Amino acid sequence: MTRALREPEWLTHASGAEWDAVIRQGRRASLLARLHYALQARSCLTNLPAAPRVHLDAARVIADKQAIAVRWEVGKILTAIAQCEAPLILLKGAAYHMxxxxxxxxxxxxxxxxxxxxPRINHVEAALMQHGWVATQHDAYDQRxxxxxxxxxxxxxxIRRQSVIDVHHAILPETARLKPDPALLLAAAQPIPDAPGLFTLAPADMVLHSASHLFCGEFEHGLRDLSDIDLLLREFSAQSGFWEGLVPRAHQLDLSRPLYYALRLAAQLFATPIxxxxxxxxxxxxxxxxxxxxxxSLLQRALAPDHxxxxxxxxxxxxxxLYARAHWLRMPPHLLAYHLAHKALLPPKQPG
Structure with missing residues (x-):
């Protein structure tokens, strides 16, 4: 799958067995629609066999439908929190779309x-609840x-549309060993052109957030997230001062180590020009x-599609x-021990 994203032209002469592997791996990694776009950008779609083209087209239709739904939901969120005196800063996938x-x-x-x-998160939560969003975690321990x-x-x-919102006040837990200052991220946020009221993180901060999420967290969608970083780096490289400011910004936000892993793996797997x-x-x-x-060695295995x-x-x-490492980075030892003991030995009671 990494070769397909790195060299889409290769697929125009791939064998049936190679196509079978790409489709299966791409589906598990949630990358088939992205591959469709990559092939389209290189005018390769018309040269593909009919059978894999069906799978790629279907993935593209689903992704495009979701993009429309995301725009609708973002509009609803913006309306819901309009009186909260809080900027609406989109993160990750929604930010990339919008x-x-x-x-x-x-x-x-x-x-x-x-x-x-x-300071505004309680107001935002209350406003969202007034517009139909409800909590998904009802256990007292999970709430705490x-x-x-x-x-x-x-x-x-x-309650009606089943859309899910994660409302953040920082990009890493307050108990984490790495402590990027949310105030710095908020101060550098940039408005989205032609989308009044919507913001994204600054370009360097988008890369660093993605890196921190991937290399300080879990790897369920690891290859997709690393592909995000590859595409962000390629696009932002055209902006004046991006590369010169990336490493200093990582130092400022205490995210130098995640950036190191992100740059190394992106260059290795996707040939990202750095x-x-x-x-x-x-x-x-x-x-x-x-x-x-x-x-x-661990990251190479974890970033492979789950196939x-x-x-x-x-x-x-x-x-x-890596899962254990993620928890170690998220919490100090005493809190980690307490949390794991609760989850393993004292599971919450089931309703009914």
Whole structure:
């Protein structure tokens, strides 16, 4: 799948077996619609076999339909919080779609992420509830977990449309070892052209947020998220000062290590063109040689699509270790022990 995204022209002469692997892997990685856009951009669609073209076209239709739904939902969110005196800053997939970025073309996702100032988050939550969104987490422990330690309130789901919103006041948990200052992100947010009231993070901050989400979290959609980073870097590279400011901004936001992993893996898997001076500037942020070798091995396995053709005998171990690492980065040891003990030994009571 990575080769298909990196070299879409290759698919015009791929074998049936190769096409079978691409379609299956792409579907598991939620990347088929993005591949359709990549092939279209290179005028390759008309040269494809009929059978795989059906799958690509279907994925494109679904993604385009979701894009329309996202625009509708974002409009509803904007209306709901209009009186909250809080900017509506879109994150990740919704931001890519609404800003018209390449990373938004064919990007599929399950919820809409927004960032608001922490002092206004209760007002935003109340306004959304008045417009039909309700909490999805009712267990008292989970409510406390989100509201005391996390970077977001519990997800909200609309009672009619079933759309889900994640309302953030930061991009990493307050208990996390890395502590990007939300005030810096809010201050640098940029308005979306021709979309009054809507904002995105600044270009460098979009990349850093995606990197922090991927390399400090879980890997369910790891390859898709790394593809996001590849496309963001390619698009923003045309902006004056982007590359010069990326590494300093990572230092300022305490996200240098996630950026190091993001640049290294994007260059390796997607041949992302990264200036040599940027790689040189981020190099001091790499871990020790043994640590780097271990992380490289784990990440290579974790970023592969969740398909038997990509996963080897050590893939479950790699994912398990990275899952444990993510929790270690999110919480101090005493809080992590308490949280895991509650989930493992004291599960919440089931209703009824």
């Amino acid at each position: 800003a018209g970025l390449t990373a938004g073309r064919g990007r599929v996702f399950s919820d809409i992420d927004i960032l608001v100032p922490k 977990y989100y509201r005391t330690w996390m970077h977001e309130i519990p997800p909200l789901r609309h 200036p040599a001076d940027v790689l040189h500037a981020i190099a001091p942020c790499r871990p020790s040689a043994p640590h780097a070798a271990l992380m490289h 038997p053709s990509c996963r080897g005998p050590f893939s479950p171990l790699a994912l398990g270790l």
